[in-house]
Amino acid sequence: MDFPTTTPWRPVFLPRDYHWQTALAESRTTRYAILGGGRRATDLAAYLLADGVNETGISCAELYLPGVVDYAPDPLPGQTNLTPQDFINWALGEHATLAEIVADLPKVTLVDRCWGHDRYVYPFHWILSDRMGQTLVIEPTGGPLVAQPDPAGVLTNTPVLATHLQNLNDFLAIPGTDFTAKTVAAAKGYLASGESLPTGPIPTRRFIHMAIRKWGSPVAPNADQQMTYIFRWLDEVSLPYDPKRRGQTNHNYTHYRSIIDLDRLIYHFIPRTTHRLQHIVMTPEMAAHRHFPHAYPAD
The missing domain is CATH 3.60.60.10 (Penicillin V Acylase; Chain A)
Incomplete structure (x- = not known):
């Protein structure tokens, strides 16, 4: 958050x-x-x-x-x-x-x-x-x-959901604007390939990162292990705190x-x-x- x-x-x-x-x-x-x-x-x-x-x-x-x-x-x-x-x-x-x-x-x-x-x-x-x-x-x-x-069961900051889903399909080279079984298969394939996930503070990149993690990762054996996975994924997209910018209104x-x-x-x-x-x-x-x-x- x-x-x-x-x-x-x-x-x-x-x-x-x-x-x-x-x-x-x-x-x-x-x-x-x-x-x-x-x-x-x-x-x-x-x-x-x-x-x-x-x-x-x-x-x-x-x-x-x-x-x-x-x-x-x-x-x-x-x-x-x-x-x-x-x-x-x-x-x-x-x-x-x-x-x-x-x-x-x-x-x-x-x-x-x-x-x-x-x-x-x-x-x-x-x-x-x-x-x-x-x-x-x-x-x-x-x-x-x-x-x-x-x-997709994922949301980040701007833009609207429809644009996020379109960006996800575009990134995975899936035609169309809908989240489908093809999107899920492409997410699994992308994660298995070892290619780097999008990084940085831009919400569109964070959406793609988390959607691929969510749908491309194997199912955890239990709830505790799933929690460990999700906290790790959230850490990957967390925004750093800069003490020097603490008083700035745009330091998110x-x-x-x-x-x-x-x-x-x-x-x-x-x-x-x-x-x-x-x-x-x-x-x-x-x-x-x-x-x-x-x-x-x-x-």
Whole structure:
């Protein structure tokens, strides 16, 4: 998870029936407990989440999409008005399934307002997954919000998903714009060839890198080994931190790496600073009986 902000990000638990305030000063209440990566607002009664999973086993993460997002200038009557930074709290806190989120999307208006003391209104698109293997992407590029399937199961920052998939096929010399069995076969062949994967900070290169890793690698023998593989892949595309650029608003670097186990509701978290791996489990007792938000140590 990459950001230019220097605010420390840490694992955060939000309980059921958690009362929070959107950046538009509207009060909302969660129905489902959430565990993810977040930070506390200094001027709002809310936590901002960058990724997370709720107690029913659906996940959501936000990534940058500059240049093409289309937010409403003002709240609209009769709509669920949210700022982009409010979206994950709404999606995971108020829905048990991806189908419920998709059904509610036409009622949502994303409004061009800053979250707390943030300097900007961040341009986001979102990737969502569930235990059934479904992965969706939501991109607010104009008109009512809709969710599109993500057959690659991968997303990075800009551009839009369709362009990412086209770039992947172009790189693998596969005709067409769709992610198909030919794309998977080409990814396996490319990885087996020993050719170098694309590197560097450009999101299109990171998308291709991760898609080939995901689809070209052998299946791990167990969940723990798979976690080891994925953390290694994420490290390959992490953006370095430069202390000399700490105060620069355009210094985008990797604050943390995380893996969400949807089946076991485990949030695996490695911060940039200490590289210490934390395993946080959202147990049924935790979801049912904890009544207050909790921010875990970042390190």
